[in-house]
Amino acid sequence: MPTFYLTTPIYYVNDRPHIGHCYTTLLADVVARFRRLDGDDVLMLTGTDEHAEKVIDRAKEAGVSVQEWADRNAQAFRDAFAFMELSQDDFVRTSEDRHKSRASMYIQKLVDSGDIYLGDYVGWYDPGQEEYVTESVAKAHDYKSPVSGKPLEKRTEQNYFFRLSAFEDRLNKHIETHPRFVQPEARKNEVLGRLRQGLQDVPVSRAVKDDGSEEWGIRMPNDPGHRVYVWIEALCNYLTVVDTPERRQYWPASLHLLAKDILWFHAVVWPAMLMALDEPLPGCVYAHAYFVAEGRKMSKSMGNFIEIDQLRAYGERYSVDAVRWYLATQGPLGATDADFAHANFVDIYNAELANGLGNCASRVVNMIHKYFDGNVPDARDATVHGGVDWPHLTAGHVQASRNLFDQVDLHGAAHQGLAIVTAVDGYINNTEPFRLAKKITGPDDPQCADLALILYNCAEALRIASVLLLPFMPQKAAAVLDMLGAKTPGNGELEAHANWRGEFGLKTGEPVVKGAGLFMRADTEEAAPTA
């Protein structure tokens, strides 16, 4: 069984879960669900990054221990992901020993190999903030603190550095010989452009004073006066989690999903570290863009972050699967930002879910009830009818789904399932089963067989469409399968279940259930739901 290991970034534990965290993790979830269905041995990883110094500060403000604070906030991410029906196989926290011990080991290895060395760091220090600011920021503020306005101090301190510069050629070569390594294309160009300007070694630690405060973070091996920078330690999570005898087979990761702001770390620093550790590199680093809210950039100062509670409100009104569908199909998977706009949400919801899938399921099930007492009609042996070659048509969309998932094109893949639904709608209009039903004089009327064939084809096509839609809307697609009396496929069963009238095809005589409306039409005038 091929393995497929995919990751999201680990999220800063002080943050409140918002649409951005949910989006990246949802992408991973949809891909993971599809891969499992298609037979891969999948490991999907997400988690929290907990060792920043601000975590200590905030815990103090809240009057709780750092661990308690981190526990509480990590749980908020778990809850958010549970609400979104996200199916991570593991949730790593950098404060866990399994992470800390191995991350220390990697650092030690890099020290031993000389890829991490002790050097002098010269920079502009802001005493008020107790942090360094970059040269460009310092210059922009006339060498005064951007916060307090007091003069910055030029300081030199000893730091450990990672010899990033040594990997420039290998990185360039790798990116050029592996066209899918950095995606999408525009992001790859950015990385290559920046590589052309040359690489500098990067500091990976900072001196800490032992003031008796709580033990937090990872110290430099053999030099506990230095704490490993949180970002470099955080990157290690992708490896620490699978660096066990049981999980080694998953490495290297097939796909790292992340947002564009941390592309550099993932496409350059992390691969260079892996080279230094003599580890194989991940297959693809995919950096998506951002969601904006109602056309405006989300920011702390604007206070317009779409937080998990607002997504919950959407979920309550329109269903969680509708939220998943909107994010997955309308999200900023490419290089440009996407808008989470209420009017747009309602448009997509009505057009694709209510008028599309929901209405189609409703009309098919209803006719089977009306004309065949709610039992799957007998299709005899015909498969091509009304100008549609159903086995061929559905198989084409199944294959297209696979190809699109390979390219992480979720929008395209989602529409493969929907395309079958559209085909069913067109087929019904062309063959007019409802009109046929009126012409039928009795059970011996040969037109009865035509009617049966038409409705069987509709139901079977809808079944396969649902299988393809399962990764996007696990609840609703399963609900359609339930209505049709079909089984929901398990891991590795895509092929068998997507097979027209195969082992899992609809069986003549089996009951079809009229369920509640799947996605009821939304009122376009209604205001957006609020948390």
Next chain:
RNA sequence: GGCGAGGUAGCUCAGCUGGUCUAGAGCGCUGGAUUCAUAACCCGGAGGUCGAGGGUUCGAGUCCCUCCCUCGCCA
């Protein structure tokens, strides 16, 4: 300032190496048909001087130049 991406219907976008593009899709809008269905589905229509100007060519949304605008990355 350096590098990069892009400006195509009301909206979101396809249009690869120039010629079925007399310019497309989906949504929205509009007319019709229909009634199995969630005022839905199906068919048709309107709507664009393809950012502006110049050039190459028998022929340019597609190549070249200049300019304008937007966005991203870096400094």
